[in-house]
Amino acid sequence: xxxxxxASAMEAKDPAAPQKSIFQRIDxxxxxxTLLTTFLVLGQWRFQILGDxxxxxxxxxxxxxxxxxxxxRLVARKWVNLLSxxxxxxxxxxxxxxxxxxxxxxxxxxxxxxxxxxxLAWRGKHLWNPTNLGICVMLAAAxxxxxxxxxxxxxxxxxxxxxxxxxxxxxxxxxxxxxxLTWFAAFVAFAAFxxxxxxxxxxxxxxxxxxxxxxTMFMFFMVTDPRTIVRGRSLQIAIAVTIAxxxxxxxxxxxxxxIRSDNPLAIAPPMFALFFVGPLAIVLQTWLNPPREQAR
Amino acid sequence: MQWSxxxxxVAALACAWHFGRTPALVRTNPFGFTLxxxxxxSGIRFVHRAPTLDAKLAHIQAHVAGMGAAVSIVxxxxxxxxxxxVANGAAGSQNALYVNLHDGRFEDRAxxxxxxxxxxxxxxxxTGSVWADYDxxxxxxxxxxxxxxxxxxxxxxxxxxxxxxxxxxxxxHMNSNGATWFDADGDGDLDLYVTAYFREDIDxxxxxxxxxxxxxxxxxxxxxxxxxxxxxxxxxxxDVTTHAGVGSTRWTLAAVAADLDxxxxxxxxxxxxxxxxxxxxxxxxxTFELARGVGLEESSKSGMSATLGDFAGEGAPGVFVTNxxxxxxxxxGNNLRVNRLRGGGSLRNVAEGPEVDCGWAWxxxxxxxxDDGLPDLYVVNGFVxxxxxxxxxxxxxxxxxxxxxxxxDAQWWPAMEDxxxxxxEPSCVLVNQGRLRFTNAALAVxxxxxxxxxxxxxxxxxxxxxxxxxVANQAAAxxxxxxxxxxxxxxxxxxxxxxxxxxDAYGASVRLEAGGRVQSQFVLAASGxxxxxxxxxxxxxxxxxxxxxxxxxxxxxxVTRLTNEAADQRIRVEEPAR
Numbered sequence: 001x002x003x004x005x006x007a008s009a010m011e012a013k014d015p016a017a018p019q020k021s022i023f024q025r026i027d028x029x030x031x032x033x034t035l036l037t038t039f040l041v042l043g044q045w046r047f048q049i050l051g052d053x054x055x056x057x058x059x060x061x062x063x064x065x066x067x068x069x070x071x072x073r074l075v076a077r078k079w080v081n082l083l084s085x086x087x088x089x090x091x092x093x094x095x096x097x098x099x100x101x102x103x104x105x106x107x108x109x110x111x112x113x114x115x116x117x118x119x120l121a122w123r124g125k126h127l128w129n130p131t132n133l134g135i136c137v138m139l140a141a142a143x144x145x146x147x148x149x150x151x152x153x154x155x156x157x158x159x160x161x162x163x164x165x166x167x168x169x170x171x172x173x174x175x176x177x178x179x180x181l182t183w184f185a186a187f188v189a190f191a192a193f194x195x196x197x198x199x200x201x202x203x204x205x206x207x208x209x210x211x212x213x214x215x216t217m218f219m220f221f222m223v224t225d226p227r228t229i230v231r232g233r234s235l236q237i238a239i240a241v242t243i244a245x246x247x248x249x250x251x252x253x254x255x256x257x258x259i260r261s262d263n264p265l266a267i268a269p270p271m272f273a274l275f276f277v278g279p280l281a282i283v284l285q286t287w288l289n290p291p292r293e294q295a296r
Numbered sequence: 297m298q299w300s301x302x303x304x305x306v307a308a309l310a311c312a313w314h315f316g317r318t319p320a321l322v323r324t325n326p327f328g329f330t331l332x333x334x335x336x337x338s339g340i341r342f343v344h345r346a347p348t349l350d351a352k353l354a355h356i357q358a359h360v361a362g363m364g365a366a367v368s369i370v371x372x373x374x375x376x377x378x379x380x381x382v383a384n385g386a387a388g389s390q391n392a393l394y395v396n397l398h399d400g401r402f403e404d405r406a407x408x409x410x411x412x413x414x415x416x417x418x419x420x421x422x423t424g425s426v427w428a429d430y431d432x433x434x435x436x437x438x439x440x441x442x443x444x445x446x447x448x449x450x451x452x453x454x455x456x457x458x459x460x461x462x463x464x465x466x467x468x469h470m471n472s473n474g475a476t477w478f479d480a481d482g483d484g485d486l487d488l489y490v491t492a493y494f495r496e497d498i499d500x501x502x503x504x505x506x507x508x509x510x511x512x513x514x515x516x517x518x519x520x521x522x523x524x525x526x527x528x529x530x531x532x533x534x535d536v537t538t539h540a541g542v543g544s545t546r547w548t549l550a551a552v553a554a555d556l557d558x559x560x561x562x563x564x565x566x567x568x569x570x571x572x573x574x575x576x577x578x579x580x581x582x583t584f585e586l587a588r589g590v591g592l593e594e595s596s597k598s599g600m601s602a603t604l605g606d607f608a609g610e611g612a613p614g615v616f617v618t619n620x621x622x623x624x625x626x627x628x629g630n631n632l633r634v635n636r637l638r639g640g641g642s643l644r645n646v647a648e649g650p651e652v653d654c655g656w657a658w659x660x661x662x663x664x665x666x667d668d669g670l671p672d673l674y675v676v677n678g679f680v681x682x683x684x685x686x687x688x689x690x691x692x693x694x695x696x697x698x699x700x701x702x703x704x705d706a707q708w709w710p711a712m713e714d715x716x717x718x719x720x721e722p723s724c725v726l727v728n729q730g731r732l733r734f735t736n737a738a739l740a741v742x743x744x745x746x747x748x749x750x751x752x753x754x755x756x757x758x759x760x761x762x763x764x765x766x767v768a769n770q771a772a773a774x775x776x777x778x779x780x781x782x783x784x785x786x787x788x789x790x791x792x793x794x795x796x797x798x799x800d801a802y803g804a805s806v807r808l809e810a811g812g813r814v815q816s817q818f819v820l821a822a823s824g825x826x827x828x829x830x831x832x833x834x835x836x837x838x839x840x841x842x843x844x845x846x847x848x849x850x851x852x853x854x855v856t857r858l859t860n861e862a863a864d865q866r867i868r869v870e871e872p873a874r
Contacts, residue, residue, distance in 0.1 A: 047514070052595065052645070074297055099627035100652040101645075104315060112308050119305040137309065142316020143624035150626060150693065151513035155700030200355065200711045208698030208708070215697070254690045261687035261715075267624040 028174035029083040032221060035170050036090040039163065043094070046159075049152045050093065051101065057093040059103045063110035064089035071118045084130070084227070088113045091131040095217060096138065097152065099145045109134040120279075123286050127279035129228040136275045139264040148268045153213040160211055167220030176224040182237045183223050184210070186244030194248060198255055206251075218270045228278055230285045239281045246273035318623075319650070321739045327727050328666035328785070331742040331765060331777040339401040340394055342774040345386035347421045347443070350503040355711035358680045359688075360500070361385070363473055363493075363549075364443075365750040365768040366424035366826035369757075372409075372436055373455060378755040378830045380766060381406075381425050381438065382774055387417035391440075400758060410457040411438070411449060418501070420444015420469075424751070424826035428477040430486050431531055432797035441472040441490060443500055450531075465533045470496050471520055476822035478553035478562050478802055479851050480540065481582030485527045485797035486821075489564060491548035492520025506707040510547060511700040514596045516570035518704070519547035526582065529797065542584050546571040550602045550825050554613050554803060554818045557637040560853055562803050567599030567617045567825075573631070575643065591642035597628040601825030605662025605671045606816035607728060608634050611807055613818050615643060618657035618675060618825070622718055625689050630657055630675070634732075650736040651675075651726050656718035659825035663754040663763045665741075667785035667836030669813045670728035676749025676767050680712070681719030688715040720746040723767070747772040753823075755830030761787045761864060763834050768826070786837035786863035792819055794850060795871045803851035804871075806833055810863075811840030837863050 040057065043049040050056050064085040072080030089110055098105040113134030117126040120133070138146045153159050171177040191206035198206075209215050223229075223243060230239055247269045253259045254266035265272045335341070344365040346358075353360050364385035372379045377396035384391050390412040394402035406412035415421045420442045427438045435451040448466045449457035461467040471494035480487040494500065495518070498508050510516035524540045525533035537543040546568035556563045561580035567573055573592045576584040597619040604613035612635035619628035632647035656679040662671040680688070691710035695703045702708045723743045726734035738744070747769035757764040757776070761784075765777040788808070794801035804819040817833045837843065846858040850871045861867060 048593065048596065052591065071301060074301065097627060099621065100629050100648050108308055108312050108315075112305070112312070115301065115305045115308065119302050138312055138316070139624060141309065141312040144318040145316050145623075145627070147622075147624050147627050150697045154515045155512040155696075155698065155703060156515075157699045157701055160699065202708055202710075204702055204708045205694055205710050208694050208702045211699035211702065212697035257686050260685070261690040262622075262624055264624060266690045267693075 027083060028170075028226070029087060031170045031173050033083055033086045033090065035166050036087060036094070036221065038166070040090055040094055043153060047152060047154050056103060056106050057090075059106040060093040060096075060110045061086065061089035063107045064092070064114050067111050067114040071115060075118055085114055087221075088130045088134070091217070091221065092134060095131065095135055095149045095214070097147045097149055102145060105138060105142065105146050109138045112137055122283060123290065125282060125286060126227065127282055129222055129225045129274065129278065132222055132271060132274050132278070135268070136264070136271050139268055139271070143262070143264055143267065148271070149214045149217070151212070155212070157211065160213065160216055163213065163216045163220070167216060171220055171224055174224065174226065176226060176229070176236075178233060179224045179229065179236050179240050180219050182240040183219055183244050186241045187247070190244055190248035194251060194255070197252070214268075215270060218274075223270075223274055228282065230281050235285065239277065242281070243270075243273045243277045246277050322735060322737055323740055325737070325740040327735075327737045327741055328668065328783070329741060329762070329779055329781045331725075331779055333742075333745065333775050334778045335774055335776040337400075338776055339403060340380075340774055340776055342382050342392050342394075344384055344769060344771055344774070345389045346771045347385045347387060347415075349500045352503050352506050353500075353706055356706060356709045358682065358712055359709075359717065360706070362679055362770060363750060363826070364421060364423045365770040366422070367751045367753050367766050367768040367774065368425045368427055368828035369753045369755040369766060369830045370427040370436055370828065371830070374435070377759060378757055381411065381427070382768060383422040383424055383826070384415055385421045385423070387415060387421070389415050391415070391422055396757065405455070409455055414440055414442075414447060423473050424475070426475045426477060426822045426828055428486050428802065428821055429799045430477065430488070430527060430797075432485065432799060434799070439466070439475055439477070439488060441470075441475045443471045443494070445469055446472065446490065460531070464531060465535075466525060468496075468523070470523070471498060471500065473826060474548065474550045474822060476551050476553050476820075477800070478821060479798055480524060480562060480578065481526060482561065482580045483529075484852065485529050486800070486802060487527045488525040488533060489522065489542065489551055489553065490525070491522045491551050491566070492545075493547055493549065493569070495520045507705045509704050509706050509709070510570040511704045513570055513598075513696050513703065516547055516700075517545050519545050521545050522548050522551070522566070527797070536582060540582055540584050541586070542576050544568070544574055546574065549600050550822070552602045552604055552820060552823055554604055554820060555805065556613055556635060558612065562851065565602050565604075565615060567602040569598050569600065571599070572596040573599050573602070573617055589642070590637065591633070591644050595631060595645060597631070600657060601659045603660050603662055603824045604818055604820065605673075607632070607662065607671050607673075608732060609814055610635070611814060611816045612638055613805075613816070616660055616662065616673060618654065618660050620656050620718070621653040622656065622689055625693060627653065630654060646732050649734050650724065651734045654724040655721040657724070658750045659752040659827050661752050661754050661824050661827070661829060663829075664834065664836035665725070665763055665779060666727065667762065667781050667787050667838065669811065669815060669836050669838045670730055671815075672728045673724070673726040673734065674743075674752050674754065674765055675724040675726065676752045677723060678719055678721035678746065678748040680717040681746065681748050682716045683714045684716070684720070686713070686715040687719075688712050688717040691715065692717065719748065722746055723749055743777065745775055747775070751825055751827035753827040753829050756789065756832075756834055759866075761789075786840055788835045788837055788843050788846075788861060788863055789866040790833045790835070790846070790848075791866060791868045792833070792848065793868065793870045795852070795873065798851060800831055801850065801871065802831070805849045807845075807847045807849075808835050808843050809845040810835070810837045810843040813838070832866070
């Protein structure tokens with residue numbers, strides 16, 4: 001365990017920044033959170049992705065917000081902006097699919113996600129995307145009662161198309177579109193590679209996951225999280241390729257039965273690829289090239 | 297301060313691990329009954345063989361051809377002892393009719409009955425049967441639903457069956473996995489509802505296209521059209537699907553008919569694979585209306601079977617629909633629905649215990665296995681048991697999470713090779729503890745097989761006053777579990793005989809009061825998946841020496857009321873004249 005992340009550092013503004021339009025001045029997380037809320041409400045209305053009520057959403061959001069408020073107050077001694085918690089809570093509600101009508105996985109996953117920012121940090125920067133960590137921990141520790149989003153969005157192309165358009169607008173606004181684009185291109189390339197090395201492999205079979213909601217969520221909202229990616233466009237692109245490569249490796253290990261089908265890695269390859277590669281990249285960069293505020 | 301946050305984080309991790317563990321299996325047996333597998337010693341040595349479909353499906357053959365094992369329990373020869381009719385699938389394979397010899401043994405007489413050779417190459421394969429005296433001539437006939445040509449076999453009264461599909465108007469091509477008899481239009485005779493899985497234009501042995509699969513794993517509507525055939529009373533049937541409004545195309549795997557909403561008319565309840573369950577409210581005149589707002593739309597899953605039982609002791613048929621669960625990948629969970637339709641309410645899902653997750657669950661039946669007065673649940677499961685080390689869930693998940701346009705085309709599905717798919721799953725024997733709580737006692741009571749169960753049916757096979765269990769397994773042996781209830785408890789069985797052309801009394805309901813407890817049961821044709829129970833109703837009475845009240849509501853609306861019926865007997869009750 002490390003010292004807690006200093007939330008106030010995240011909120012720091014650069015006084016030398018040029019004048020921005022009102023849209024540019026809006027925190028990019030507002031776009032993400034609005035979009036996620038739209039996804040969730042539309043998904044519940046059209047596909048009942050939460051089941052028969054919004055209670056799981058309330059549990060995930062409530063826990064995330066409360067954890068952020070309490071830990072922020074205790075550690076940073078201020079009332080922390082809840083946008084990040086809102087995004088995490090929404091993501092947990094969308095991605096986590098527990099057995100039956102269980103609610104505790106939403107509570108526990110949200111708590112672990114937010115608390116990880118205050119526990120698993122290094123030199124003032126949290127190492128894991130909070131939701132990524134929460135989901136991975138739940139899949140690893142509680143897979144007998146927890147699964148991850150798969151086909152609950154109805155397998156309809158138009159749905160994914162809408163998600164892609166709206167997600168695309170968000171990553172463009174957040175100036176991380178190159179990460180999404182790189183990861184997408186790398187996934188396609190690795191899919192072609194897998195199809196060529198797997199016995200009886202088909203390119204479309206290998207490509208299929210990226211036409212689904214889980215990968216869409218991952219591509220637009222998780223791998224692009226500004227708080228948990230490295231600094232510098234070139235490095236970000238390199239890391240995105242590395243994550244896609246790790247995802248491909250996990251898939252091949254599962255394909256060749258090196259890891260069993262019920263291994264959590266095989267259940268959610270992109271999640272665990274980010275889980276392993278993301279923190280490693282941040283640690284390496286922070287160690288080799290500490291950020292200015294840390295150096296000061 | 298930091299240490300306390302760290303400690304809370306570690307505690308949360310520990311909680312995730314603790315609460316996320318697989319629940320321990322119950323190994324002691326305080327449940328009052330034990331199951332012993334006795335198929336071989338009963339003279340039953342039946343092994344199901346799956347069909348071999350078009351070579352274009354060879355890479356997922358085990359998946360696509362993973363259904364077809366079926367069993368119906370019916371007293372074919374009307375000697376008072378239940379017999380078994382068992383489906384086979386491979387070209388040239390024989391169905392079996394195990395006739396009860398009254399001494400603990402059965403004998404296969406399908407060939408002499410003309411019910412064996414129904415799986416000829418080029419003509420389709422059997423996927424199940426549903427029995428009824430559709431012509432009201434006093435003997436029991438059978439509709440054999442199939443992938444391919446449907447078959448109506450008429451009993452000549454001497455134990456020989458004749459294919460009358462053509463003259464009856466039922467010589468239609470469907471890829472069906474279920475059917476049920478019920479009086480859809482209230483005219484007193486039995487109509488026939490046949491469910492469809494794959495589209496009717498698909499010949500699974502000669503594919504014109506590989507675009508035969510579901511367009512969605514949760515909301516598919518590109519299955520075959522279910523059809524309702526009206527019995528004209530002269531031995532012929534007419535397709536009234538469109539007029540009736542029951543032509544669902546949702547990949548239906550099971551249909552069960554009963555008066556669910558208490559309005560006196562027969563309704564239809566469908567378990568649909570890749571989609572939500574459907575409840576068609578009958579108007580009593582042969583038309584139906586798809587019910588909205590009764591709690592079914594928000595739980596689109598993979599309905600594999602549907603069975604009715606008054607598990608809540610409220611007098612109304614509750615519904616149990618099996619679904620698919622696989623750790624990490626998918627928790628659809630089985631639906632156990634309390635029926636509040638009579639008060640204008642819904643079919644609320646109250647499953648939250650071990651009944652939620654029975655793996656890749658297929659057939660299920662309600663039945664009082666320990667005669668304590670509470671209906672228990674027997675659930676069979678497991679899809680493809682092949683390699684012990686290699687599983688297809690990862691491969692299937694590639695397609696399942698993606699676009700339906702890819703999933704719909706079988707050629708894009710990854711090859712299964714020798715992989716299992718939710719294989720080697722132990723059945724669930726869910727003992728009703730009251731107050732909507734169940735305990736999975738499978739291991740404790742002796743239901744220990746790991747075969748790929750499809751159909752399960754219940755009957756008192758040897759007239760001992762207990763419910764025995766028959767399980768049809770896909771590409772595996774038929775199992776017969778003899779049930780020994782110890783210490784013995786009291787029971788009562790009802791053999792209802794209807795008037796006119798519904799002698800089977802399908803659609804009747806019985807309310808029984810004994811020992812301060814109220815129970816309800818329903819006479820159903822089809823129940824579960826690809827199965828039919830013995831239509832005689834078995835009530836466990838616990839310690840009660842008699843049933844205080846037995847109230848029978850016949851499909852015609854007539855009511856028969858019996859009082860102070862002594863326990864431990866079978867009563868034959870005939871429908872009174874109107």
